[in-house]
Amino acid sequence: MEAKVLISEEAEEPPSNAAGTLSRPASPTPNSLVFRQTHFPNASDSDWNDWHWQLRNRITSFSGLARMIQLSDSERNAFQFRGATLPMAVTPYYASLIDPEDPDQPIRRAMVPVASELLVSPGEAQDPLGEDGHSPVKGLVHRYPDRVLFLVTDYCSSYCRYCTRSRMVGKRKSGGKTQWQQAINYIASHPEVRDVLISGGDPLTLSDRQLDWLLGRLRAIPHVEMIRIGTKAPMVLPQRITDELLAVLKKYHPLWMSIHCMHPDELTEQSRQACIRLADAGIPLGSQTVLLAGINDSVETMKRLMHELLKIRVKPYYLYQCDPIVGSSHFRTPVSRGLEIYQGLRGHTSGYGVPTYVIDAPGGGGKIPLIPETVVGRDGTDLLIRNYEGNVYRYPDKPSDKGLAGAEVFPCE
Numbered sequence: 001m002e003a004k005v006l007i008s009e010e011a012e013e014p015p016s017n018a019a020g021t022l023s024r025p026a027s028p029t030p031n032s033l034v035f036r037q038t039h040f041p042n043a044s045d046s047d048w049n050d051w052h053w054q055l056r057n058r059i060t061s062f063s064g065l066a067r068m069i070q071l072s073d074s075e076r077n078a079f080q081f082r083g084a085t086l087p088m089a090v091t092p093y094y095a096s097l098i099d100p101e102d103p104d105q106p107i108r109r110a111m112v113p114v115a116s117e118l119l120v121s122p123g124e125a126q127d128p129l130g131e132d133g134h135s136p137v138k139g140l141v142h143r144y145p146d147r148v149l150f151l152v153t154d155y156c157s158s159y160c161r162y163c164t165r166s167r168m169v170g171k172r173k174s175g176g177k178t179q180w181q182q183a184i185n186y187i188a189s190h191p192e193v194r195d196v197l198i199s200g201g202d203p204l205t206l207s208d209r210q211l212d213w214l215l216g217r218l219r220a221i222p223h224v225e226m227i228r229i230g231t232k233a234p235m236v237l238p239q240r241i242t243d244e245l246l247a248v249l250k251k252y253h254p255l256w257m258s259i260h261c262m263h264p265d266e267l268t269e270q271s272r273q274a275c276i277r278l279a280d281a282g283i284p285l286g287s288q289t290v291l292l293a294g295i296n297d298s299v300e301t302m303k304r305l306m307h308e309l310l311k312i313r314v315k316p317y318y319l320y321q322c323d324p325i326v327g328s329s330h331f332r333t334p335v336s337r338g339l340e341i342y343q344g345l346r347g348h349t350s351g352y353g354v355p356t357y358v359i360d361a362p363g364g365g366g367k368i369p370l371i372p373e374t375v376v377g378r379d380g381t382d383l384l385i386r387n388y389e390g391n392v393y394r395y396p397d398k399p400s401d402k403g404l405a406g407a408e409v410f411p412c413e
């Protein structure tokens with residue numbers, strides 16, 4: 001194991017200054033009101049509900065954080081190292097959800113650096129998914145036959161310590177119209193690309209005007225059938241879901257959205273309202289959740305998260321095994337834990353509430369689903385299958401020349 005240098009106190013500039021506030025702000029929680037009165041006493045309601053105010057007032061430094069929470073030794077030690085790959089930034093809204101006294105609180109663990117980030121463990125890599133090797137033009141990853149990943153910015157309002165793209169986010173080195181145009185030209189010249197996933201960084205930190213430009217260019221390409229946006233904004237910056245933004249997004253259907261969420265604590269009245277407003281705008285919503293040790297690696301927490309998402313019309317989509325980025329060992333669970341959680345969901349709750357559990361294969365192999373064994377063998381032509389309670393049932397399968405590869409044959413008890 002070796003140390004790496006991670007933390008920067010350099011504040012970034014928000015990417016745009018266009019106006020836009022949440023026109024129907026949801027009621028804040030009592031805790032967030034106390035937080036606001038304590039740490040931002042001069043902020044008006046309209047400040048707090050303005051996503052640009054939230055970006056301008058992000059907490060990005062050790063001193064800023066130390067004023068708000070009682071830092072543990074591990075958190076303090078993380079800040080001893082300067083020069084950073086992954087910066088620290090938290091919106092005031094999301095910071096108001098952090099427990100100032102409990103270093104193990106899920107949102108705090110996801111946002112506040114700890115000394116374990118400085119350790120490099122075997123198998124970890126800066127770019128474990130090999131995205132850079134599948135990038136025909138800067139900011140575009142073409143790994144699957146009919147779809148591309150379009151990285152339109154490296155800026156996020158808040159940085160997750162386990163971010164797959166920690167090698168690039170927060171560097172302010174990518175994006176901009178020239179780079180976007182090159183990616184759009186590539187997509188336009190590849191008729192096999194029917195699906196474009198816009199990600200980053202967080203695309204919803206771009207201005208409405210920038211998003212309108214990007215979506216308009218992509219929608220004008222005849223073979224682009226579907227556009228998706230990957231974002232964490234509804235969880236960390238729900239103020240971003242303004243009427244003006246919704247008016248832009250609605251112009252480009254079919255538009256889908258994948259929302260990154262990791263714990264039920266994120267589902268406040270504000271974040272729920274943000275998701276509901278997106279759903280009301282006709283955008284199908286799916287969730288993406290990273291399995292994180294000590295944060296959401298229990299059946300109870302994961303089931304609660306999935307149920308809460310369904311209530312706000314977000315379909316649980318992917319549960320990711322945490323990618324082996326550098327300094328991630330304290331976040332990663334054994335795969336067996338993920339399978340246990342999957343087993344604790346499948347059959348025990350609505351099928352709509354069960355995400356696909358995947359490993360994004362290191363080296364660029366793409367997402368590989370992990371499913372506990374349900375086919376236990378054959379008896380003659382009968383297929384022997386196990387249900388969610390562990391009971392084995394017999395299905396009268398149709399005879400096949402090929403048989404069932406890999407299945408063992410044993411009699412049903």
Ligand code: SF4
Nearest residue numbers: 156159160163201232
């Ligand atoms: S919001 Fe997404 S891109 Fe940004 S730091 Fe978190 S995981 Fe990474």
